[in-house]
Amino acid sequence: MKLILPVSRGAGNVEAAVTAASRIWEERGFDSATIIHVGALEAAKRVKHVVEEYLKVDTGIEDLSGHAIPEVQGERTLPDVLRRVFREKFCGEEGVVVISSAGRRLAASTALATVSAGCRLDVAHVHFYWGPWTGLVYPYVPRRLEPIILMHSVVEAVNGRRSAASRFPDLTARGRDCRGLWGGDVPPLRCSVAELARRLNSAQTFSVAGPPLRAECGMARIEVEGIDSLRLRLCEPQDVANSAARVAKLAAGLADRRGEALVQLPAWMGAARLRGVDEHREAGVIVDTNLIYFGIHNSALEGLKVYIPECAVLEVQKRVANAVKRGGPSSSSAVADVLAYLALQDLLASGASIIPSGPPPCDVGMTRIDLTLLEGKTLATGDSGAYKFWKGHPIKRVASDIVQASFEPHSVDLDLRVDPSEPVTLARPYYALYQGLISLALLAEAGVSGALRLEVEDAQGGVKKVKPPLGAVRRFLGLEKR
Structure with a gap:
């Protein structure tokens, strides 16, 4: 042939x-x-x-x-x-x-x-x-x-x-830089998502062909030791959307010893849509620090032009540096900082620009952005206090708009609904699911939750274990064990 x-x-x-x-x-x-x-x-x-x-x-x-x-x-x-x-x-x-x-x-x-x-x-x-x-x-x-x-x-x-x-290489293998097949750096979060896709494809060799288009069924089981176990159906896109919603709810409910939970995780992984920013796609959006925690990188991957003020970069870097100095994240809030830092790298790789601003916190720092950079762009925050402050500040006369972005943690089932007439709605749930699995693995490694176990069924009914890849993340943070 x-x-x-x-x-x-x-x-x-x-x-x-x-x-x-x-x-x-x-x-x-x-x-x-x-x-x-x-x-x-x-x-x-x-x-x-x-x-x-x-x-x-x-x-x-x-x-x-x-x-x-x-x-x-x-x-x-x-x-x-x-x-x-x-x-x-x-x-x-x-x-x-x-x-x-x-x-x-x-x-x-x-x-x-x-x-x-x-x-x-x-x-x-x-x-x-x-x-x-x-x-x-x-x-x-x-x-x-x-x-x-x-x-x-x-x-x-x-x-x-x-x-x-x-037959293709493990992108996150020890000693390997996270690079594409033709060179060029791949940011650690995206690298981990891509490698997880390769591992799942390797474990499940079912057919997807047509016409008529058919997809043999794939099943998976996720267990967070001592907390919960989910059996996920991965046959059709809506099955995957439902599975991503279940993973989002599970991850958002995991609390550490101090009772802190990652309520923003459904938005970070792309399961809960971030409202209030997509309509400003053409002009571009200057984002507050909290939107990096809320998954603005998912919108950037789908074409939203994002501008990141220096104050946001400094805030995220400072928080992650504190976690790394202690040997790695060990609480929900520290994991959230790491996830935001990973999202920041995805933003930069997808074409987001860093623009000068005042020092942190960004509530004030963003009001000191040069007026020529503000003109025609939208300022976006997830903080109601910052939103009210900017609305009463002279910058409102220069910026195209000031918006308070939001997400609904409990709307994941609706936000992930598949519409066959819109191809992106078929692709988005997979990305949300895989980012969610990476976040669960990080929570487990930080000791916030029990150990994570991921198993999948192949076309012959056999069960294979798949380890969510974290090598690229550890290397990026300087935490890879020698």
Whole structure:
């Protein structure tokens, strides 16, 4: 079986190509691959490296640049050119053509050429529910968010049901910097979420393909020793949303020895939506420190432009430094500080800007932001006192708006409701669930709760333990044991 993978230049196409190759390798299997492109050689080389390095499949590159303009052979369109190329080069064996990572013109032309060439070639598309997972590649994204759609089928034999996840590296392994497959730092929280996705994909090798789109069922069990045990159904997106809501309620109810509970945790993990900020997406929002604790990074991952005043950065850093000096967080409030610090790194990696301000606390420090930086932007806080103070301050005449953002800890079931017409609502619950599992692991390590145990059932009914990864977080905080 051969994989033929067209790749175009443009944002996300390399990630889409690697994801498509990995998912097709799982579901159908292939023992050779050819990447075709028109003027996208660098993108093709990056995809070739990953396919050969991790899937261990010999991969060639076919540059169609010389064929892109119809020649004297009577070919008038790109599909005509591709049809001839396919007949000359790819008709000798069965294969599958995956159009997901091509630009619109190349994808449409490739599909038309494949169907009309008369070769033993299927046409498939790997669908992507990006949302907060944008920029990550499979297997560092939940399998259910990367379904395969078979658009044209002529090949009977299907040889798949394996896990690509086990072939890709552990992003959080000891001694390894948290970096993407092509270099570039990945912030520790996002790195941990991505690695947890890989581990769960490796443990559960169920199929997600169509049409009609089907997803074999996956189950999981979470136990917080001495406190509670949850059995989670992970079959359909709404099942995952319900599971994320249950984890959010469990985590928010965990209290330390002094009775402190992380009531903001449902918002931090993205299960309870932060209201009052998304409508200011275009102008951008300057955020108070508390919104970093309330999960503003989730909105940034979905496109909200965030500006972070220096006073907020200093407040979070000071609190985390105190916890680290004591050997690590040992209370709910200290874990909350660590979670905020991790969220701050996600914010910066997603494009948030740090702007000069007065010193902490930010209630006052944000009133000293340069007026030219305030103009046209919204000031946002989760503190009613700061909101009232700013409303009576001269900065209200310069800022575009002043808002008090809020969340409802008990609204997670509604906030995570899946709407099939909005793809982001399918992707968001997975990210919330995985962030919630990372937070539970941190609470357990800090001694706030009992030990965390995560077990999943594979397609054959076997049970496997999955350890939530914390290596990247420990390393970032300087707490990794030698």
